[in-house]
Amino acid sequence: MTVSSSMALLPRRLFLLALQTVCGDVAYSFPEEVKRGSVIENIAKDIGIEVGKLATRKARIDVDRNSKGYFEINRSTGDVIVTERIDREGLCGKKSTCILKQELVLEEPLELHRISFHIQDINDNSPQFKKDTIKFEIRESAAKGSRYRLDEAHDADIGQNAIQGYSIETNEYFRLNVIEKGGGGKYSELILQKELDREQKKELTIELVATDGGTPQRSGTAVIHVSVLDANDNAPVFSQAVYGASLLENSPLDIVVITVSATDADEGVNGEVTYEFDHISDESYNVFSIDQKSGEVRVSGPIDYEHLSSYEMQITAKDGLGLVSYCTLIIEITDVNDNAPITTIKSLKNPVPENSPPGTEVGIVNVQDRDSETNGKVRCSIQQGVPFKLVPSIKNYYSLVTTGQLDRELVSNYNITITATDEGSPPLSSSKSVQLSVADINDNPPVFDEQSYSAYVSENNKPGSTLCSVSARDPDWRQNGTVVYSLLAGEVNGAPVSSYLSVNGDTGVIHAVRSFDYEQFKSFKIHVMARDNGSPPLSSNVTVSVFISDVNDNSPQILYPSPEGNSFMTELVPKAAHGGSLVSKVIAVDADSGQNAWLSYHIVKSTDPGLFTIGVHSGEIRTQRDISESDSMKQNLVVAVKDNGQPSLSATCSMYLLISDNLAEVPELKDLSFNESNSKLTSYLIIALVSVSTFFLTFIIIILGFRFCRRRKPRLLFDGAVAIPSGYLPPNYADVDGTGTLRSAYNYDTYLTTGSRTSDFKFVTSYNDNTLPADQTLKKSPSDFADVFGDSLETLEVGGHVFELGSCVHVFQPY
């Protein structure tokens, strides 16, 4: 049925085959799409009818009512002419044979010839794809050999004219595989023959050509558009394999140290790079942080050069689907002078003995600065004004040595400040205080507060009473400075000192061991030693002068007349005595001194009060008027002798006076006695009277003798004074010492007159400061004394040697 070859052979004649139908019908075969008016065949010849009759027989091609007429018959020629375009594909589609059945009607007689028009396909349709563009999205990770089915192309033609094959533009990635469908059609698929790389080629455009088998061949094209989908096949790439940065230590938080960056050729998620630290040490982890997105490395913790001077860490860059790459970041930290030097006392000899020679090493100091280079170079010094210096020793060590002699008593503690300064800029410094104490050496003896001590005590003191206290200081430490007092052995009046005084070893208070008697001795000296408890001990001694002051403890002693009254002492008063005549004299002494020994005489009782007077101070009894005949022959006087002490002590005596010119005239001498009954007594009295007179004469002679001697050697006079018959004198009378200050300058003489008118003697006593009212004597300075003394005197005219006390007149002689 195919006539393609005959059509080619007979171009001018389209009628190639006349097909005989079984019923005598005619069949024509011709290609579609012939031109209108084309003559297909001469039917007259085919059905054997004359051409001339066609018209008369009204030959025509009839069609069914519903069919379209494609053909006509030229009644004059008998040719079948195409009147309409005949499109096989339109008429028959994909049917492999396409026949138009028409009938030739002849009238007169009616004849009916069926004519079959076999319409033959011609290649008038090109293959055609449904879309011009075939889109594919292929992941670049697709494996080699992956297949991608392509749309089939369509060609309305059939048979040979239908699609015979496909082809694609040659490219390196794909080849085409054409597959025959079971129904005869063909389709194609792309086979990946080389891995795609989105990064190299994002999109591919390949022309796909479908060709049919017609002649001429027709083809249809479509464009295969392959988008290469990204597969995460690219790891991020850092711009540098090693990043280096330097950073000052103590940089503030959040400062950006460096920004690392990695690029990833992938796109989208696959190209999103995140940064993070990879296996870094804890140190780095705490100190740096990295921004995941930007790659900024920031400071997130304290940067301490001394802790770590450089950090090395690995940073990973990771894209969305986990491809990573690494880089190394090295951060060098730059030292900053942020560490002050630290001073350590490595050893210290504490305390330092005060006798250490200059240059003694007392300590070792170590200085360290954690900074490096010049920031860590340290200079060390100590403050001025202490006897120490720092001597540099090996490396960072210094010796602390003394530069002078130490004296614990002056400075016992040193507060040494060691200052260390580094050479950074600005420099940092630190200081350390060292307490250094100086150990004591017993190098100071105790020293008494005063060069000498004086103690003043009233006589008759109670044993155990406190006289004074001495104190010595020893600046040494503890037992080296503990002072113990003791008396130095010595003698006072031949007795050991300890029997007079004792000293409290701890307090230095001096006590009297016994009661003192001014009359026995007025002063004495002792030595008190102060000794410390050091080893060996040091000591010093001091003189303590003890002055005993007088107390009015002795009542006047009447020497004449005998106070006892047992002996009848009678003075004869001549009858012719005129007024003012010296009759007798009361002689009294007082063992006390000064005022306590200043005696005054008073007549307390007399037979004839108007007849006799007594000199208040002299004790001289004188007639007041002339004796008259009427006066009683026997006169009796009671005389009181008082001292001037406070309170004053007194003694009384009786004096018997006989107004007579002759003792023999007195027969009633006995009567004079208060006890006249004893005649024996009278004779005793006489004997006594005579003996006393004798004694007196002797006494006066001796006194005069000594007075004469005194001009050359005055002091002996006192000894002379002691020569008063011992029976009349108190045992310790007239102990005159002259060791006082003021008192030694003057002596005063008391003129006493004896009963005999011719003889008078001078009783000399020392005037001394113990004439004070008897206070409790304790320590009294001489000046105190002077005051008191001055107060007690109404007038004191030392220069004029006259000095009045009350009504008494005393004559002082410079001694």
Ligand SMILES: *[C@@H]1O[C@H](CO)[C@@H](O)[C@H](O)[C@H]1NC(C)=O
């Ligand atoms: C020592 O001196 C330092 C500085 O002058 C001072 O801070 C410290 O209190 C002193 N220490 C003593 C015990 O005096």
Ligand SMILES: *[C@@H]1O[C@H](CO)[C@@H](O)[C@H](O)[C@H]1NC(C)=O
């Ligand atoms: C007293 O001095 C001696 C050396 O004279 C010394 O060895 C001793 O330690 C000192 N005692 C005290 C308590 O300081």
Ligand SMILES: *[C@@H]1O[C@H](CO)[C@@H](O)[C@H](O)[C@H]1NC(C)=O
């Ligand atoms: C008392 O001290 C003096 C010097 O002050 C000294 O010469 C004398 O030896 C000392 N006496 C005693 C017993 O220590």
Ligand SMILES: *[C@@H]1O[C@H](CO)[C@@H](O)[C@H](O)[C@H]1NC(C)=O
């Ligand atoms: C006198 O003597 C008598 C006896 O001898 C005696 O009792 C009397 O006390 C004496 N009188 C005087 C004052 O002594």
Ligand SMILES: CC(=O)N[C@H]1CO[C@H](CO)[C@@H](O)[C@@H]1O
């Ligand atoms: C109707 C028609 O087409 N008639 C044609 C038949 O053929 C002759 C000769 O070729 C023509 O002259 C007519 O016109």
